[in-house]
Amino acid sequence: MAADPNTDETSTQRFERPASASERLREVSFPLAMRGYDRHAVDHFVAExxxxxxxxxxxxxxxxxxxxxxxELGEETAGILQRAHETADDITARSRGQADARLQRAEREAEILRHDANAYAEQVIVDTRALWDERQRLIEDIRQLADEVLGNADDAMDRLKLPEQLGTAEPVEPGAEAEEAPVELGAEPAPLGDEPAPPGEDPDPHGDDPQTIALAGDPEGEPLPDDHEPTQPFRLGSVADEPLDDPSHEESGHTVELEALPGGSEDPPERDRD
Incomplete structure (x- = not known):
């Protein structure tokens, strides 16, 4: 079978690279003719x-x-820009996430601190109220104790009676006794019922204690009967350290306390009656 010449020519033209303009100019040729252009001029023009x-x-x-x-550079630059945008977006997203996390942590810590501060303030208020209530209670207890002490002092003053002077003196109110014969601090009290002895004389010829008073017997020194029991003498005590609130003693400022000698009773014995 013979090959088609047209097909071979078409295939050859299909695979051949088209000639460039310079190649065509190199291969150009002009036919010779009489009375035409100068050949050298045409060749020169073609060369130019x-x-x-x-x-x-x-x-x-x-x-x-x-x-x-x-x-290629544009494509590479575009890739770099794309990667830069992606990196920037990633960094922005991570930064935003970290900022949100820190903000939430700060809010939680602030809430905890606020809660602790409120609890501490409430506890301080409760403790302050408790201390104030305790203070008021102590004040009331002190007042009640002071009232009890003053009441006991008043009762003691009401029960206190000065002994009769040798069994003949009339009872004298404590306030009046304090007004008539005030006791000076540091001075030795004189015996009741006796006048101060003149200078140079023995104030106690019988040798008795000047602070001891016989509560029984005749004031004129008459002898007692044989069946009479001896009485317990009393001694004047020291001046009280604290003045009582009895109005009858406020004028004198001092009180005299009776103190029993050892071995005797607290109440003065009654005078034996014949």
């Missing part, structure tokens, strides 16, 4: 045109390379 075409082709080639390089 060929140089121009080659220059243009070279420039086009360089521009193509530059354009290709610019395209």
């Amino acid at each position: 045109l060929l140089a121009v075409v080659e220059d243009l082709e070279s420039r086009q080639t360089r521009e193509g390379v530059v354009q290709k390089a610019l395209g």
Whole structure:
């Protein structure tokens, strides 16, 4: 089977690279004719045109390379920019997440501190109220104790009675006794019922204690009967350290306390009656 010449020619043209303008100019030829253009002039023009075409082709080639390089650079730059945007978005997202986490942690810590401060303030208020109530209770207890002490002192003053002077003196109110015979601090009390002895005389010829008073017997020194029991003498005590609130003793400022001698009773014995 013979090959088709048209098919072979078509296949050859399909695979052949098209000739450039410079190549076509190199292969151009003009037929000879009488009375035509000068051949040398035409060849010179063709040579110049060929140089121009080659220059243009070279420039086009360089521009193509530059354009290709610019395209590649643009693609690389675009990739870098894309990666930079992605990195920036990632960094922004992580920073925003960290900021939100820190803000939430700060809010939780602030809430805890506020709660603790409120609890502490409430506890301080409760403790202050408790201390105030305790103070009021102590004040009331002190007042009650002071009232009891004053009441006991008043009762003691009411029960206190000065002994009769040798069994003949009339009872005298404690306030009046304090007004008539005030006792000076540091001075030795004189015996009841006796006048102060003149200077140079023995104030107690019988040798008895000047602070001891016999509560029984005749004031004029008459002897007692044989069946009479001896009485317990009393001694004047020291001045009280603290003045009582009895109005009858406020004028004198001092009180006299009776103190029983050892071995005797607290109440003065009654005078034996014949």
